[in-house]
Amino acid sequence: MIQAILVFNNHGKPRLVRFYQHFPEEIQQQIVRETFHLVLKRDDNICNFLEGGSLIGGSDYKLIYRHYATLYFVFCVDSSESELGILDLIQVFVETLDKCFENVCELDLIFHMDKVHYILQEVVMGGMVLETNMNEIVAQIEAQNRLEKSEGGLSAAPARAVSAVKNINLPEIPRNINIGDLNIKVPNLSQFV
């Protein structure tokens, strides 16, 4: 069972925090910070498995993480999940994000936190793996987005054009996800440290 999924950047700012077991808010933030410190220490040519910190779970829990450019994707799992399988799952998740957001970058995760949650909901449910077929996930997300758009969307504003899902056969996601063109996406954005 997956106990938690955390995504944070190289400075420890959380970009996605999802717990599948209840922790009080303070503990949640502490866990994020502790995990960040544990993962930051790791070199790049070291294995992707870590014994968990003291706060989350106990001796049965492992942290499995992957580092993509500026983001760390960390899954906290117990022994019932295959470690190598979870590594592949992280890859599937990121590739799905890429398909949904078209060359996803950190800013996408920042500004569309709710959408990222919805995508995650189609992949992992209740701490268990639900669907691993990327195309299937994307199709479902698209359908739901269309439904939402027809109602007027979250912003209750004219919807953005939905881009068609391209059928790209991605062999391997490039390790360096490019930041993208800042000028086009979000103008007048000052750097947040």
Add this chain to the structure above:
Amino acid sequence: MPAPIRLRELIRTIRTARTQAEEREMIQKECAAIRSSFREEDNTYRCRNVAKLLYMHMLGYPAHFGQLECLKLIASQKFTDKRIGYLGAMLLLDERQDVHLLMTNCIKNDLNHSTQFVQGLALCTLGCMGSSEMCRDLAGEVEKLLKTSNSYLRKKAALCAVHVIRKVPELMEMFLPATKNLLNEKNHGVLHTSVVLLTEMCERSPDMLAHFRKNEKLVPQLVRILKNLIMSGYSPEHDVSGISDPFLQVRILRLLRILGRNDDDSSEAMNDILAQVATNTETSKNVGNAILYETVLTIMDIKSESGLRVLAINILGRFLLNNDKNIRYVALTSLLKTVQTDHNAVQRHRSTIVDCLKDLDVSIKRRAMELSFALVNGNNIRGMMKELLYFLDSCEPEFKADCASGIFLAAEKYAPSKRWHIDTIMRVLTTAGSYVRDDAVPNLIQLITNSVEIHAYTVQRLYKAILGDYSQQPLVQVAAWCIGEYGDLLVSGQCEEEEPIQVTEDEVLDILESVLISNMSTSVTRGYALTAIMKLSTRFTCTVNRIKKVVSIYGSSIDVELQQRAVEYNALFKKYDHMRCALLERMPVMEKVTTNGPTEIVQTNGETEPAPLETKPPPAGPQPTSQANDLLDLLGGNDITPVIPTAPTSKPASAGGELLDLLGDINLTGAPAATPAPASVPQIAQPPFLLDGLSSQPLFNDIASGIPSITAYSKNGLKIEFTFERSNTNPSVTVITIQASNSTELDMTDFVFQAAVPKTFQLQLLSPSSSVVPAFNTGTITQVIKVLNPQKQQLRMRIKLTYNHKGSAMQDLAEVNNFPPQSWQ
């Protein structure tokens, strides 16, 4: 009131904040706006506000006031509202809040909604945070959805069912009928979640497990699905790096493992497919390795045939050589699990495992270390120890304690020679001295006393080790103890194993004093050092005054422990000087407290080194030694070992009495006294024997009864009878109780009984009940002799009697040959 700002606006604003305080301010302002908006019951913008609230919650700010709003959103008709509402419920609510029960009705309605996505949302929420009450209420709905033909809903219902079963295990049977057709699905998503559901059911209930094995014929079904996955050609929808749906394959393998565990039929049914998967899977990418890894785990867990097991271990061996760290980590973990059952197979990969000790990755090093300790045996101990010591040198501090303990354990079990053992221990103490666990020190000391022949070598090496550096406490403690015990060997330069060093008594005292003074020494270490100095007062000849001075200085130490010791030692010097030597004698070889093998009761006679008695020998001391020499002279031959009765017995009765009083106060547990904490009596020589000997009760609870007693000597009115006792648990020890009686009309005074046995035996003579044999058989002297006869040879004894009778000193020698066979066979 203006429309609340959009989520993106909020995010943008927050990102402009330069400091934490600024951010907090912005968020507080926005929270206030949101709260007033909630109060106004604004339906249009509620979803927007909740979205913003969730964002702030992720950053770590309190958001509990949004919980009820989430519920209102869930109840709304719009899909957008429901979506964000359910997300909010999952993030903000949990079963500890009473509010969550209000959701139950909404979820129930949504489970029957016309739009599948709404149903999906409801299933998702129930599956994530449904409490047991909710699960009980809604289990029926979930079960219904499990049978639907809509694959999107079916897979979600399966996972939701898993959650329900976890929360309310009694409901498991309810889902059983629905599982019948689950595996007939084509949709991989449904297949995947169905296997998860079946796994959960099998793990939870052994009845279910048996049911699935027999009635449902689950194993053939799974084998069929797996075969299709492997055999089918390229299918673009499920393909990941050339392998068809690896996630499903891994899940199925895991379920097969549970089904095959401890079950011969099932294991047989899956042997073929496992072999097929193991050989056909491509290993160039991570996905292939994930499948192989799972296959290996399954093979090791079920009752597979030996060929398959060998195949599995070889795959693990190949993993160890893989460049990918993750694969190596995973291989080491599984080898650790299998080393108990397939020890020999894992031994083949020992060299690779030992290489992993040098890896840079901390997780891999830890696994490799644990595995190395599991693989150490009598054959490879030398090589492995070299590697492990090298590892101890270079590893991170968090490993050192575990590694040191592991090395000690391994060395104790498999040491090829005592010298090697001592060397290894020395090496550990010098490299990782401060990380050694506290309980290692007494164990080491006990080990050192046991290796009698290399005492000189040991003390010399320890002395050299602390000469340069005395900051590592365990090392200093062991060294101080040894120097205190064997300081005479050190000074006399008697070492055969190594080049003997020239050390004077002053130099030794110098080092011990610097340990005492040093800031780095802990209180315990100082205690060791002080006692060592005190012991040296009987071993050294010319520096006794210096020792007296040191001891008296610490009589006013601030440390209470040191002060007490110093004061008591001082008293030893002043008032009890005649007892000092006896008290500070060599320690006898200690019995091991925790014994795994046969107990070694090494009976030593209290005095193994007559030499240190030079300074102030007890008055009766020289007497028994000369008498023993007489015995030797008279009897001739080298096959008799003289017996020197334990020193306390040869002392004048008064001193002996005080000593016995002192001993009586101590809690005699028989544990080796490495820290001479109880009072000032370091010598606790097999206390049960010492005191037991004075009582006339049988010494063993399980005595071999019925050994006839003999009359060993009968002459001139003096009769000596032997009665025997033997223990069933330790048949090599025979306890003889002698009774001396006097049939003449005058008492025999100053009666001393001595005995000698052949060299293959060992003998211990305890103190007699008195030294007067009263006349007319009115009383007897009782004395206990213990004979150790490991080789079960025929018991023989020569005895010598001296006493005063009718005003003249009498002396007699005799041989006792009429021991009954039961006493020694």
